[in-house]
Amino acid sequence: MNQSSLATVDQPKIKTSQGKGSKWLSHRSLDEWSLGAVLMIGVLALFICVVLPIYTLLSKSIENKAGEFVGLANFSHFFATPSLYNAINNSLLIAFLSTFIVTTLSFLTAYGISRTRIPFKGLFRTILVLPILAPSLLPAISLVYLFGNQGIIKELLMGESIYGPIGIVIGSCFWTFPHALMIMLTALANTDARLYESAEVLGASPIRTFFTVTFPAAKYGIISVAFVVFTLVITDFGVPKVIGGQFNVLATDIYKQVIGQQNFEMGATVSVILLLPAILTFITDRWLQRRQSALLTSKAVPWVAPKRLWLDRTFFALMVLVSVVIVGIILMAVYASLVTFWPYNLSLSFNNYNFDLMDGGGWDSYWNSIQMATFTALIGTGFIFFQSYLVAKLKGFQLLKWCFHLFAILPLAVPGLVLGLAYIFFFNAPNNPLNGIYGTMTILVVCTISHFYTVCHLTATTALKQIDAEFESVSASLKVPQIKTFWRVTLPVCMPAVLDIASYLFVNAMTTVSAVVFLYSYHTSLASVAVLNMDDAGDIAPAAAMAVMIMLTCMVARLVHWLLGNVLLKHTQSWRQK
Amino acid sequence: MSNQAYLELQNIHQMFGSHQALKDVSLNIQEGEFVCFLGPSGCGKTSLLRIIAGLDTPSSGELFQAGQNITQTPIKHRDFGIVFQSYALFPNLSVADNIAYGLVSKQFSQRDKQARVSELLATVGLSGSETKYPAQLSGGQQQRVALARALATSPGLLLLDEPLSALDARVRAHLRQEIKQLQEKLGVTTIMVTHDQEEALTMADKIVVMNQGVIEQIGTPQEVYTHPNTPFVAEFVGEMNFIEAKNSGDGLMQSGTLMLQCEPSSESMFGENVKLAIRPEDIRFNGHEDDKNSLNAQVLHLEFLGSRVRSLLQIDDHETPLIADISMNEMSGLNLAQGQSVRCQLPADRLHIFGGHA
Numbered sequence A: 001m002n003q004s005s006l007a008t009v010d011q012p013k014i015k016t017s018q019g020k021g022s023k024w025l026s027h028r029s030l031d032e033w034s035l036g037a038v039l040m041i042g043v044l045a046l047f048i049c050v051v052l053p054i055y056t057l058l059s060k061s062i063e064n065k066a067g068e069f070v071g072l073a074n075f076s077h078f079f080a081t082p083s084l085y086n087a088i089n090n091s092l093l094i095a096f097l098s099t100f101i102v103t104t105l106s107f108l109t110a111y112g113i114s115r116t117r118i119p120f121k122g123l124f125r126t127i128l129v130l131p132i133l134a135p136s137l138l139p140a141i142s143l144v145y146l147f148g149n150q151g152i153i154k155e156l157l158m159g160e161s162i163y164g165p166i167g168i169v170i171g172s173c174f175w176t177f178p179h180a181l182m183i184m185l186t187a188l189a190n191t192d193a194r195l196y197e198s199a200e201v202l203g204a205s206p207i208r209t210f211f212t213v214t215f216p217a218a219k220y221g222i223i224s225v226a227f228v229v230f231t232l233v234i235t236d237f238g239v240p241k242v243i244g245g246q247f248n249v250l251a252t253d254i255y256k257q258v259i260g261q262q263n264f265e266m267g268a269t270v271s272v273i274l275l276l277p278a279i280l281t282f283i284t285d286r287w288l289q290r291r292q293s294a295l296l297t298s299k300a301v302p303w304v305a306p307k308r309l310w311l312d313r314t315f316f317a318l319m320v321l322v323s324v325v326i327v328g329i330i331l332m333a334v335y336a337s338l339v340t341f342w343p344y345n346l347s348l349s350f351n352n353y354n355f356d357l358m359d360g361g362g363w364d365s366y367w368n369s370i371q372m373a374t375f376t377a378l379i380g381t382g383f384i385f386f387q388s389y390l391v392a393k394l395k396g397f398q399l400l401k402w403c404f405h406l407f408a409i410l411p412l413a414v415p416g417l418v419l420g421l422a423y424i425f426f427f428n429a430p431n432n433p434l435n436g437i438y439g440t441m442t443i444l445v446v447c448t449i450s451h452f453y454t455v456c457h458l459t460a461t462t463a464l465k466q467i468d469a470e471f472e473s474v475s476a477s478l479k480v481p482q483i484k485t486f487w488r489v490t491l492p493v494c495m496p497a498v499l500d501i502a503s504y505l506f507v508n509a510m511t512t513v514s515a516v517v518f519l520y521s522y523h524t525s526l527a528s529v530a531v532l533n534m535d536d537a538g539d540i541a542p543a544a545a546m547a548v549m550i551m552l553t554c555m556v557a558r559l560v561h562w563l564l565g566n567v568l569l570k571h572t573q574s575w576r577q578k
Numbered sequence B: 001m002s003n004q005a006y007l008e009l010q011n012i013h014q015m016f017g018s019h020q021a022l023k024d025v026s027l028n029i030q031e032g033e034f035v036c037f038l039g040p041s042g043c044g045k046t047s048l049l050r051i052i053a054g055l056d057t058p059s060s061g062e063l064f065q066a067g068q069n070i071t072q073t074p075i076k077h078r079d080f081g082i083v084f085q086s087y088a089l090f091p092n093l094s095v096a097d098n099i100a101y102g103l104v105s106k107q108f109s110q111r112d113k114q115a116r117v118s119e120l121l122a123t124v125g126l127s128g129s130e131t132k133y134p135a136q137l138s139g140g141q142q143q144r145v146a147l148a149r150a151l152a153t154s155p156g157l158l159l160l161d162e163p164l165s166a167l168d169a170r171v172r173a174h175l176r177q178e179i180k181q182l183q184e185k186l187g188v189t190t191i192m193v194t195h196d197q198e199e200a201l202t203m204a205d206k207i208v209v210m211n212q213g214v215i216e217q218i219g220t221p222q223e224v225y226t227h228p229n230t231p232f233v234a235e236f237v238g239e240m241n242f243i244e245a246k247n248s249g250d251g252l253m254q255s256g257t258l259m260l261q262c263e264p265s266s267e268s269m270f271g272e273n274v275k276l277a278i279r280p281e282d283i284r285f286n287g288h289e290d291d292k293n294s295l296n297a298q299v300l301h302l303e304f305l306g307s308r309v310r311s312l313l314q315i316d317d318h319e320t321p322l323i324a325d326i327s328m329n330e331m332s333g334l335n336l337a338q339g340q341s342v343r344c345q346l347p348a349d350r351l352h353i354f355g356g357h358a
């Protein structure tokens, strides 16, 4: 074949635009219109699943039982009732204490992992994030066995009771710690070696270097951790429910008002109060993110820690200590679930795993959870990633995209408990055409996806922003439909992020309690809720057993994720290697 | 047919928010022509290219191809291939798959596709790289793959956005020639965006010099170089000395106490302030004292540039020094040294005059 065939210039196959009238329609292809329609559906879905329920909740807080507008009467009633009002003080106390402890510990351990030369960093890291795989109820149950009335080391508390603030703080620290650690690791990861070298050349002492280089770089991470932990603790109700005793906090109050007394209006009122810290965190976090990204330079040189014998030993000791505590709490729960009859018959058996003999839904609830988590992961990942793709890569539709982004960020500011309640108000309303999904698996899946939407959306967006902005233009110029480029290029390139999202959704769907506790029905009881209910009914050992089942399932999910990511992708994605 | 342009842009405006990226751009491009958009960063070259491609729609103005209005035509119905500055090669597809990406299966059998890919790879000098992935290629090779991919569908119009700017100087010079030869061989109408004047001068049939969203001049490389329309073009394409002066009539220009004879022109009127301009290589040294525009100067500095020497001359009675380039041949006869006094001449036919409004 000779090259002259290349020169066969096609006759320009150009259609004239169909006159001025259709100008507005014609510059977009059918392709783009259909993708735009999908984006429109996404915006509507988020509007229905996030915005409307929250709006309904807000309006409920200013209505009375009969649905009449009462202004701020509910709020004044709340603040006039000492027992309710005390809950605020209690919540603040718990949140401040836990925030202080977790921020300090996570900074130190993150420093140990990223800035010292201690051995076994990988192992420590794995252990330290383990709590994320367990429902927040697990540490609380463990604490009962460790320090409760028949606890094995209750002497350590020197007469203080674990049922109350002490238990809540320890339990809260346990389950929020991994979230804090991950933020902290990111914050500490991006310090530039050249800054350390300059400090050294200028003769700064190690202490001075720490306060002038290390600390400022991690400052935003620390603030961010503090806010995130504060919100997580103040809105969590699993831990205080199990180990709080008579110690009232806001989150358990909502639960009691709604589930115990069917006082929905007061539940809505407390929810609105709970929204405040979350919204504050949300705004701070957005603000910080803007500041932090301005700090980063693209040419940072990774820093290698020097050998510092005593510092390394101290940090090694600290890491061992924290790891022992975490593993200890987890093993306690595992052990407790295997003991036949605590504390009288300490022989090991699987008796407590006979969930069908207890109240709480039995093994069915476990399988429901698996089903719910699988649906959440599959549908959620598909929906979230494709919608993020449209927002990032579809041409035009500016207003839709703006709305979408706003709605997608919103769930971050809404605690699960509040979202769950909002769902009751919205979907259970008799005049809502979607009323039919109330009490089904569907509402659980929808609620869970909505609840964890923001982090997934941001993960997807970040991954999509990293790939070349011109792929869509290239495929348009080659007359290949955009959707085909999505399948052949964008999706494969973003596969690691897609797997991250799926595994994040699965694990959170398995462990979450706060939103779904208001939404499950007799047929759709979930494992995490069963833990709560069995514990409530006094079946603490089976509750521990179910919590262990959840944790094991999440570990398997993480293992699958790891295998897919590291084994399968490494082989099919040889293009990533140079 | 011959007087109908292949591509015609009429009064194109482009606004990004309140920022006007293109102002009233009109331009004709003939079939088979190699056109360069030349201008500094941010002057709107890419914006104009994207409008021609149909990737963006102009705020106002119209675009005709072969007489038909294509301003609103979707990309699907246009006929062009494009190479982006970043190349935008699909990282997860092999070189062959990248090139074959636009060859839709219903028109090409698998064998046709393979044949076409190897043919294109041979054309861009990369035979045998079918199974490699983009990350395994050097910058210059990636750029060739991107070019092959854009050419695969035999487009009538090839658009290149700074195709060479990410490459090092040697590869760049080599590819410059290759692209030009390929374009001549295929006869494909080509528009290339660049901010490198040398690239534009060596490759283009026609240069479109842009500045801050407007076209300053359209012309062949020679025209643009030898007869710049505006001081901006004069300075941006090649190098230029500027002298502020006043028109004293009869082609005489006065700058301070200096009187310079220029060729009569309609560019400026008597008494007006003008800018005189002369290229460094147009300043002469071997003239006589009684030649026109012959001046005394002192050599402030000499700089060796390989094939020539650059001197900085302080003209007597004139404030700003001028740059003059002397070829090595001429240099050997002159024997210039720093601090020395010389006689130099600014030939009247080489002095450009830019009127006061410019």
Ligand SMILES: Nc1ncnc2c1ncn2[C@@H]1O[C@H](COP(=O)(O)OP(=O)(O)OP(=O)(O)O)[C@@H](O)[C@H]1O
Pocket (backbone or CB within 6 Å): B016, B017, B019, B021, B039, B040, B041, B042, B043, B044, B045, B046, B047, B048, B195
């Ligand atoms: N999508 C956009 N939104 C807002 N402003 C834009 C957009 N695209 C371009 N601009 C602005 O329009 C001006 C022209 O941009 P353009 O990319 O066309 O410049 P250019 O000549 O290609 O520059 P460079 O050589 O740096 O590529 C710039 O000031 C740019 O900031």
Ligand SMILES: [Mg+2]
Pocket (backbone or CB within 6 Å): B045, B046, B047, B161
């Ligand atoms: Mg550009």
